[in-house]
Amino acid sequence: MEPNTEEKIKAAAARLFTTRGFAATRTRDIAAEAGINLALLNYYFRSKENLYRIIMAENFQVFFRGALQIFQNQETGVQEKISLLVDYYIGRLLENPDIPSFVINELRTNPNALIQQAGMHEALKDTNIFSQISQYLEDRGSDMEPVHFILNLLGMTIFPFLAAPAFQSALGLEKEQFSQLLAQRKKLIPVWIDAIINANSLKASTHTS
Amino acid sequence: MEPNTEEKIKAAAARLFTTRGFAATRTRDIAAEAGINLALLNYYFRSKENLYRIIMAENFQVFFRGALQIFQNQETGVQEKISLLVDYYIGRLLENPDIPSFVINELRTNPNALIQQAGMHEALKDTNIFSQISQYLEDRGSDMEPVHFILNLLGMTIFPFLAAPAFQSALGLEKEQFSQLLAQRKKLIPVWIDAIINANSLKASTHTS
DNA sequence: AAATAATTTAATCAGATGATTAAACAGTAA
DNA sequence: TTACTGTTTAATCATCTGATTAAATTATTT
Numbered sequence: 001m002e003p004n005t006e007e008k009i010k011a012a013a014a015r016l017f018t019t020r021g022f023a024a025t026r027t028r029d030i031a032a033e034a035g036i037n038l039a040l041l042n043y044y045f046r047s048k049e050n051l052y053r054i055i056m057a058e059n060f061q062v063f064f065r066g067a068l069q070i071f072q073n074q075e076t077g078v079q080e081k082i083s084l085l086v087d088y089y090i091g092r093l094l095e096n097p098d099i100p101s102f103v104i105n106e107l108r109t110n111p112n113a114l115i116q117q118a119g120m121h122e123a124l125k126d127t128n129i130f131s132q133i134s135q136y137l138e139d140r141g142s143d144m145e146p147v148h149f150i151l152n153l154l155g156m157t158i159f160p161f162l163a164a165p166a167f168q169s170a171l172g173l174e175k176e177q178f179s180q181l182l183a184q185r186k187k188l189i190p191v192w193i194d195a196i197i198n199a200n201s202l203k204a205s206t207h208t209s
Numbered sequence: 210m211e212p213n214t215e216e217k218i219k220a221a222a223a224r225l226f227t228t229r230g231f232a233a234t235r236t237r238d239i240a241a242e243a244g245i246n247l248a249l250l251n252y253y254f255r256s257k258e259n260l261y262r263i264i265m266a267e268n269f270q271v272f273f274r275g276a277l278q279i280f281q282n283q284e285t286g287v288q289e290k291i292s293l294l295v296d297y298y299i300g301r302l303l304e305n306p307d308i309p310s311f312v313i314n315e316l317r318t319n320p321n322a323l324i325q326q327a328g329m330h331e332a333l334k335d336t337n338i339f340s341q342i343s344q345y346l347e348d349r350g351s352d353m354e355p356v357h358f359i360l361n362l363l364g365m366t367i368f369p370f371l372a373a374p375a376f377q378s379a380l381g382l383e384k385e386q387f388s389q390l391l392a393q394r395k396k397l398i399p400v401w402i403d404a405i406i407n408a409n410s411l412k413a414s415t416h417t418s
Numbered sequence: 419a420a421a422t423a424a425t426t427t428a429a430t431c432a433g434a435t436g437a438t439t440a441a442a443c444a445g446t447a448a
Numbered sequence: 449t450t451a452c453t454g455t456t457t458a459a460t461c462a463t464c465t466g467a468t469t470a471a472a473t474t475a476t477t478t
Contacts, residue, residue, distance in 0.1 A: 005425080005426090019317065019318070020232075020318060021230060021232065021233075021314070021318075022233070023229075023230065023232035023233035024230070024231070024232035024233075024318070026464085026465065026466090027465075027466060027467085028464095028465075028466090036426080037426060037427055037428080038427095038465095038466085038467090039426075039427070039428085039467085039468080039469090040425080040426065040427085041466095041467095042466080042467060042468075043425080043426080046467095047466080047467080048465095048466065048467090098317070101313050101314060101317045104310050104313060104314075104371050104372075105230070105310060105313075105314055107372075107374040107375050108228065108307070108310045108374060109228070109229060109230075109233070120378075120379050121379070124379060145390070145393075147376070147380070147390060148390075148393075148394065148397065151365070151368065151369045151372070151376075151394075152365050152401065154368060154372065155364035155365045155366075155367075155368030155369065155372075156360070156361050156364045156365065157364075158364075158368065159360065159363060159364030159367065159368040159371075160360045160364065162313050162368075162371065163313075163316075163360070163363065163364075165316040165317060166316050167356070167360075169329075170329050170330070170333060171356070181354070181356060181357075184354075184357075185357065185360075188357065191408055191409075192361065192405045192408060194408070195404040195405050195407065195408030196401045196404050196405065198404065198408075199400055199401060199403070199404030199407075200400075214455080214456090235434085235435065235436090236435075236436060236437085237434090237435075237436090245456080245457095246456060246457055246458080247436090247437090247457095248437085248438080248439090248456075248457070248458085249455080249456065249457085250436095250437095251436080251437060251438075252455075252456080255437095256436080256437075257435095257436065257437090
């Protein structure tokens with residue numbers, strides 16, 4: 001029932017690191033949040049940096065592993081994969097809304113370290129996401145660049161979580177209301193993505209502005 | 210020609226604050242970057258916090274004022290406004306790619322302070338962006354919620370800049386190459402946005418899966 | 419129980435960091 | 449020149465912060 005000390009520290013560190021970032025988080029705050037003594041943090045994790053790396057890696061796992069697994073599945077087509085991906089991300093992020101801004105922030109200050117650490121390069125080759133999408137777009141007669149496709153998909157899915165504080169404040173919405181709005185997008189985004197692909201494939205044949 | 214000391218400090222502070230965030234930026238680093246003595250920073254700006262507030266406000270201006278002005282113009286229709294907006298944002302952000310993650314980060318740690326500071330609430334009412342979009346969607350027979358529309362538009366426009374470090378690293382692209390990719394989106398996003406609206410309006414009449 | 423190992427704590431250290439101070443310097447007016 | 453004002457600097461302060469230490473406490477083994 002009661003989680004052990006190590007887990008308590010990790011949970012506290014995850015909360016603070018993801019909401020405040022590395023530099024703004026004090027080891028004393030983590031200790032207080034975990035209800036333990038400062039020295040214990042160093043006893044279990046040697047240093048703040050080390051603890052951070054661990055938390056970071058786990059967040060990163062959540063952020064990428066699931067997506068990769070979806071694309072590794074040979075049984076499903078791209079269209080289905082898109083739905084699964086959007087569903088997965090929005091579901092996960094509704095539980096952990098701070099992860100995107102944490103990852104973004106980390107990427108800004110630590111560009112390639114993070115990518116390598118999670119073994120992105122190999123994973124990307126393994127799942128050949130790019131060629132899957134490339135083939136899919138080709139089949140549907142679209143001349144869209146796969147990069148744009150991915151940027152659109154992730155942008156529509158992830159950006160709302162990054163902008164959430166601004167929107168909630170600007171529109172005077174409660175957290176709960178905004179969450180419902182984001183949940184709706186699980187169904188909507190795949191439809192929109194589909195429409196975008198069609199737009200690019202029809203562009204050559206029709207000319208109605 | 211030579212900018213005065215105050216401007217040099219502000220420029221240096223802007224560079225460091227936007228790339229590292231508040232907590233990770235040392236006043237000594239700002240001083241060194243500006244080529245001045247640490248005490249001068251406090252002589253001109255009283256404190257690190259005060260300097261930060263100034264930089265933040267200016268970044269925020271860039272991020273929102275332009276967008277609001279575009280929507281204030283009574284002469285242009287919504288469709289044209291979208292093109293202008295995308296063009297404006299991508300143009301500005303290509304010059305200052307770090308602003309989005311700076312703003313996002315600030316919003317996370319300081320939710321409503323930022324919104325109020327820039328006078329968002331009044332500005333939003335003045336320009337009635339929401340009702341303009343709402344009306345536009347209605348006219349085109351779409352049942353999309355205006356919030357989703359805005360989230361999609363901003364997501365497709367801004368997200369790529371947030372994800373840039375990841376994409377550059379993962380795809381092994383040079384900064385310059387990725388910038389060109391993003392510049393392409395000035396023309397593409399309006400088309401995609403259009404397709405999305407059509408998708409929602411056609412949904413009721415057609416049933417081809 | 420005694421001994422040993424694992425866990426936790428209070429106290430402290432060393433360095434970093436935001437800010438201040440007092441003095442030096444430069445330009446301008448009298 | 450002298451006096452005055454605004455600017456810049458080196459030196460210093462007080463506090464914060466990550467980390468260590470040595471001792472105390474608890475758990476485990478013999």
